[in-house]
Amino acid sequence: MEKKNRILRRILFVFLSVLSVAWVYPVFMVLINSFKGNRYITTNGVFNLPTKETSVGIENYIDALASKGFASAFAYSVIITVSSCALILICCSMCAWYITRVESKISKACYFLFVFSMVVPFQMLMFTLSSTADRLKLSNPFNICVIYLGFGAGLAVFMFCGFMKSIPLEVEEAAMIDGCNPLQTFFMIDLPILKPTLISVGILETMWLWNDYLLPYLVLDRKKYSTIPILIQYFRGSYGHVEMGPMMACIMMTVLPIIILYLVLQKYIIKGVIAGAVKG
Amino acid sequence: MEKAVRKYWPIFLLPTVAAFCVGFIYPFTQGLYLSFCKFMTVKKATFNGLDNYAHVIMDTEFWNSFWFTALFTIVSTVLINVLAFMLALALTSKLKGSNVFRTIFFMPNLIGGIVLGYIWQILLNCVLSLLEKPLLALDATYGFWGLIILMCWQQIGYMMIIYIAGLQSIPEDYLEAAKIDGATNMQVLFKIKIPNVMPSITICSFLTITNGFKLFDQNLALTGGEPAHASEMMALNIYETFYGRTGPQWKGYGQAKAVIFCIMVICISMIQLTVTRSKEVQQ
Numbered sequence: 001m002e003k004k005n006r007i008l009r010r011i012l013f014v015f016l017s018v019l020s021v022a023w024v025y026p027v028f029m030v031l032i033n034s035f036k037g038n039r040y041i042t043t044n045g046v047f048n049l050p051t052k053e054t055s056v057g058i059e060n061y062i063d064a065l066a067s068k069g070f071a072s073a074f075a076y077s078v079i080i081t082v083s084s085c086a087l088i089l090i091c092c093s094m095c096a097w098y099i100t101r102v103e104s105k106i107s108k109a110c111y112f113l114f115v116f117s118m119v120v121p122f123q124m125l126m127f128t129l130s131s132t133a134d135r136l137k138l139s140n141p142f143n144i145c146v147i148y149l150g151f152g153a154g155l156a157v158f159m160f161c162g163f164m165k166s167i168p169l170e171v172e173e174a175a176m177i178d179g180c181n182p183l184q185t186f187f188m189i190d191l192p193i194l195k196p197t198l199i200s201v202g203i204l205e206t207m208w209l210w211n212d213y214l215l216p217y218l219v220l221d222r223k224k225y226s227t228i229p230i231l232i233q234y235f236r237g238s239y240g241h242v243e244m245g246p247m248m249a250c251i252m253m254t255v256l257p258i259i260i261l262y263l264v265l266q267k268y269i270i271k272g273v274i275a276g277a278v279k280g
Numbered sequence: 281m282e283k284a285v286r287k288y289w290p291i292f293l294l295p296t297v298a299a300f301c302v303g304f305i306y307p308f309t310q311g312l313y314l315s316f317c318k319f320m321t322v323k324k325a326t327f328n329g330l331d332n333y334a335h336v337i338m339d340t341e342f343w344n345s346f347w348f349t350a351l352f353t354i355v356s357t358v359l360i361n362v363l364a365f366m367l368a369l370a371l372t373s374k375l376k377g378s379n380v381f382r383t384i385f386f387m388p389n390l391i392g393g394i395v396l397g398y399i400w401q402i403l404l405n406c407v408l409s410l411l412e413k414p415l416l417a418l419d420a421t422y423g424f425w426g427l428i429i430l431m432c433w434q435q436i437g438y439m440m441i442i443y444i445a446g447l448q449s450i451p452e453d454y455l456e457a458a459k460i461d462g463a464t465n466m467q468v469l470f471k472i473k474i475p476n477v478m479p480s481i482t483i484c485s486f487l488t489i490t491n492g493f494k495l496f497d498q499n500l501a502l503t504g505g506e507p508a509h510a511s512e513m514m515a516l517n518i519y520e521t522f523y524g525r526t527g528p529q530w531k532g533y534g535q536a537k538a539v540i541f542c543i544m545v546i547c548i549s550m551i552q553l554t555v556t557r558s559k560e561v562q563q
Contacts, residue, residue, distance in 0.1 A: 012370055013375060023388070024384060026399050026400065092296055094292045094296070095296035119545060121542055123514075126519075127522055127538075128311045146302065147302070211395075212392075232395055233501060254395060259390065
């Protein structure tokens, strides 16, 4: 029995190892091809490792960085993600605090609408949202965070509300009696307690914001600004000659920061996912 | 205390609610209204009653995309959940290197739909060209299975994490008690583990169903709806109706489709939640 168990375990281990190699392979494929010269990236040669003959070193990366607006798209992506995420975290946690602490019809109505907004697909509002953004001059990377705050508020408020209920009221009351006003109470008492939740929500929102394609594509002024997903889709969609080498380098440079960030923050990311699921 | 907080509503409530009105409430109601209109831009809309809906109901392409989406959602939901649960079971059985496996399986979630679609398009095209079959052949079969593989690859890790959390929250006593009573591994699995992870199953199936139904990025990047709209899912169909054609009537049709799509998504999520919630047990 014991021996049979051990053999089973070994088989399982081998199977899982093979599976994880398959899991990593697509990214690995992009990596090896990003070092090849353009004309060597063909349908037959994709699986081969770069050799002395086909390799061009880091030339593709230099090409990609130098041209085609990769740098600016990367910068815009960072600006949008950071500003929107910060805005969502601050505003939504404050809003959720108000909703859970003040019992009125308005807070109940707000809560219901926020939850409702999580289910509604983006296609329902894409046309009207982009025209609204145009009219309010929100169609640039610096103001688009307002749109994101509105559209992304649902999940954030919902999650914050879930955690807010677990903070004991007594702590806040004590602070108030000691002469804190609500603002001080919130920022000095509640926010520190909420720190793990802030990280969880922040990670979930960042994953969404960084990869979002359709909202920025429709809302942003397309001639002036693009983000990384828009840039990649644009290359792919432009029929005719696509420079595969720099393209692969572009993808690699998009994927790599996320993977590094993931490996560093793994513990928090997985916690964030679980927290999101439990409250969802 | 409540009174003191109440006075601070302009600071606490207003920013989010104002942005919410701009980003959700206003576009939503306007979209609802425009679905009864013929329009090119938001300002120039003429009311035409139920014409848009009548046209959409007759639109075979829309219903094709509906069936494609429905089939895709069913297959992907079943596959992702079963495989993710099996992986979670394997990784909670005190195996060597569980953490490494977990890290690897979760990774694809962090890469966005467009990039994923592009990577897989290259990969699948190459595999299929070695087999001498192009991805976008005359029917959508390869496109369909390509999307399924892509979604499995992306989402299994995420669902696995949720299942692992669910499995780890089962009290050890239950499992020990079952062992002492002489339960086999299969009995432990079906009588103890599965009933106790029902909350996780509710969430995972909810997420996979809504993700499958709303799928857009991956669809656009992998197949783009080719060949001849055969692998087009509903979200992409709506997008194409809006932006892929010229003429004032199309925007109205697109908005009407979007309303129907929205109602479908809401109904499906409601039904799914009530069905699986009723199967949950209290710990």
